[in-house]
Amino acid sequence: MVNKRMLRSVLFTLLLCVLLVGTGQAQNSQQVIRNLPPMAVLDVQYSPDGRYIARVYAQGRLEVLEAASNRTVLEDTVALPHPLQRAKVDWSPTGDQLAAGIGAQIYIWDVGTTQLLETINAGGSEPLVYFEDGSFIPEGFVSLQWNSTGLLLMAKSMSSRFTIWSKDQLVFIVDQVTGNNPVPIVWLADDRHISNGTSVFDIQDPTSRFIPRQGQPLEGVLNNCGPYSSIATNANRTLIVQATIYDCIVITDAFTGDEIGGYQISEILSLYENDLELIEHMNPIWDVSWSPDESVIIAVDSQGAVRVVDIATGSVTLIAQQSGPLYAVDWADTNTAIAYGGSTLGEDTVFATVSVAEVDRLMMSAARQPEFAITPAADR
C-alpha cells in the first residue's frame, strides 16, 4: 500500500509537471503556456472500414497509417508557434474524407487521393488562449465531429469558438463563441442537437444557446466523480458517455439527460486527509470510446492506464499501463482492434494497437470490480 501510494505520488508529481508546467515555456515572467510534448499523440481514430488509422501529434503533425501494415499513406505537418494541448481528427461516415483540427484550422483531406480539399478557419484569432488561472493554452480543438450524413462538421476550439460547417454550402451555419470554458460536445442522433452532456444546442433554435436539461442524477456520481474531462457517444448517438477527473465513467441518456450508469474505476476519495492528498487522486480520463456492440467502454487516463469497463457488470480490466499520460483512444467500428496514444514521461510518443481478441482474453482473466458501479437497468 505504501509503495503503491508512493508510486502514485511520484507519478502524480511528474504528471503535474507535464500538465501544469510540462514543456510549458515562460514567455516572460507573466505568461505561462500550457502545452504537451511535441511528440505526444493527441487523438487517434480508425476509419469506418478499419483500413486506416489517423493520428495527430502535439507538434501539429497528421499521419494516416494503413492499419494492417503500418505504412504511412498520408502525412502533413502544420507549422505552429507552440506544441498543442488539444487536437482532433474525425473520419467522415463514408470514410473517404478525414477532418483534422490542428491549431486554429480544420483541414479536410481526401485520403484516397491524398488531396487537401478544404482549409477552414474555425479557431480563434490568437495562437494562445488566455484562461483565468493565469495560463495560456495554444489554440486547438476539443471537439470535431461529422454528423451522421457527413454533410455538417461540428467543431469547438480551445477558445470556445463553436462552429458547424456545411460541406454543401461551404459556409458556417453556426459560428459563435460559447464562453470561456471549452467543454467538449457531441452530435446527437437526430443530426439537429448537440450536447455537452448537461446542456443541448438546437441548430434550428434562433436563440442559439445551449439550454440546460434537468436530467436525473445518479447517487454517488456527484459526490465522488468531479467535473467531466471527456465525452463520446455510442454508435447511434443515443447514449453519451462522459469521463471525469476522478476516474469515473458516467452514461447518460442523450435526450433526457438522465444518468443511467456510473462507474468509478479506481480508488474512491472518501479517505483523503488534506487538499494535497485529494489532488493526488485526480486522474483525468482524457478519452473514452464505446465498443461497436455497446457492451464495453474503453478509457485512457493521465496516469497511463488503458482500461475497459463492462457496462453490464461494472467490472474493470486493465489492458495496458504506460509510464506517461494517454490522451486518445478509439475502438474500431469493425470491432477488430483498439488504438491509443499519448506520451512517455520522457516526452516520446506512445502509440499502440491491441486486438479485440486480446482485450476479450484480458477481460476474461483479469477483470476486477470497480469502486462502485451503477449499471443501466436491463429493461431500458
Next chain:
Amino acid sequence: MREREGKRRASYVRDKRAGLAESGFLEVSDPGVYPTFTLAPRPASGNLNYTDAEYFIVEVQANAYSTATSYLDTITLRYQGTLPTPTPTATPTVTPTNTLTPTTTPVPSYNIRYSNELGQTSSNWSVDETGYIQTAVQTVGEAFQIQLNTSTPQNAFNRVLTNGADPQYVYFFKAEGNSSNVTIFYPTELSKPNFAVTVAVGGCLTVNNNGLPRTVVCNWGTQPGQSAPYPIHAIVHELGHVFTNRSIISSTDTHESTRGLLYAALHGTFSGNCTPAFAPINNPDPFAGMVFSESACETINDLRNADGLVMGIIASTSSWVRGERGWGSGPDNVFTPFQQHPLDVFPSDPPDTQVDETAADMFLNWVYRRRTNNPPTYQTTVPGTWEGFSNQQWLNNAAGGDDFNYPGDARFEWMNRVMNQIYSLKGW
C-alpha cells in the same frame, strides 16, 4: 468652496421615546475623519435633502421599512466648504466595556475587544484604526441582520460570530508594524498563553486557534506601506476567516469538521468534489432552482451555463480557476477593496490557503452586496449599483470592463445559497 461626492456611514439611532425604529434619527459619520452627528428624523419614505448640515448636503432616498430588510437607504453626502479638521472620537479606555460608540440606546454592544482594552496598553489601536474596526464590524453586523432578520446588527453579529465561544468575543490585537514576528498577548484575566504568529508588516491575520480567543491581528505601522490600503475591507475579510471557523460542524467530512462549512463550500469548487453539506444527493439541494441553473456545489457558472466558468475547474485542463470576473473590484495583481488576497499577489499559496483566502474574499463581497442589494436581484444591471460582487471582468489584469454574462450576480447567488445552507445547518 469645493464639493465632492461620496458615500459615508449613515445609520439610524433608535428614538427611545417612540421606541420604534421608524422614528429614529439619521446619524452620519465618517469614522476617524468627521465627527459623528445626528442629523434629523428619518423621513417615512421618498427622497429628502438636508441642506443645513454643517459639513454636508445630505441626500436621502428613504426606502420603505421592512422587517426583513430594516433600512437600506441610499445616502449621498456632498461635502461643502473647507474640509473640517478630524475630531477624534473617544479613545477606548482600559475600562472593560462592551460599548464602542456610547449611545443612550438599549441596543446591545458588539462582542469585540481591542488589545488596548483590558490592560494591554502597549498595543494601542489609533483612533482611526478603531474607527475602521467599528465600521467593519457594523458592516458585517448589518449583513447578518438582513440574513437573520434580527432586531439589531449587534444581535446578529454576536449570534453568528461570538455567542457560545470562550471567551465570547472577537479580539482585535494591534502589532506595531516593525517586524513580521508578532506575539499576541491576551488579557491576564483570560489566563491564555501568549501566541506567536508571523504577520507581514502592513498585513492582517486571523488566529482561529482552539483554546484562544478568535483574534484578528493587524501589523500596522505608521509609515507608508505599513498599513492596509483598504483597512475596513481588510477587517471584513479577516472577519470572513472568523466566520469560516465559526461554521465548523460535526461531520464525517474533514473540511466541514476542521475548517468550516464556508471552507468546505469553496473547496467544492476547488476540487470538483462536493462535501456532504452541499451535495444534492444526501441533503436537499441548496443550489436547486437557481437563476444560474448550472451553478452547483462544484462550480459557479455565468449566464452561459457550463460554457461560462466564473469559478471552478476548467474542463479541458482540470485546473482550478478562482476567476477574474465578478469580484467587487480588481484586477487580482494588486490589492483592491474587494480582493484582499488577490491571486497574482500571492502566486505561491498552497492549495488550502487559496481555498481559505478565496472563502474570506467571497465573504467580504457577500457582506457588502447583501447590505446594498436587498432583496437580491440577478441579471438586471451591469455592472450594478451595489457594493461587492460586480458584473465586471479584469481579464489578465486588464482594466475593468462590463461583463454582460453577469459573473458578479452568479457569485452572489452562489454565496447566498451557501450562506443560507450554513445558517440553516448551524442553527443561527
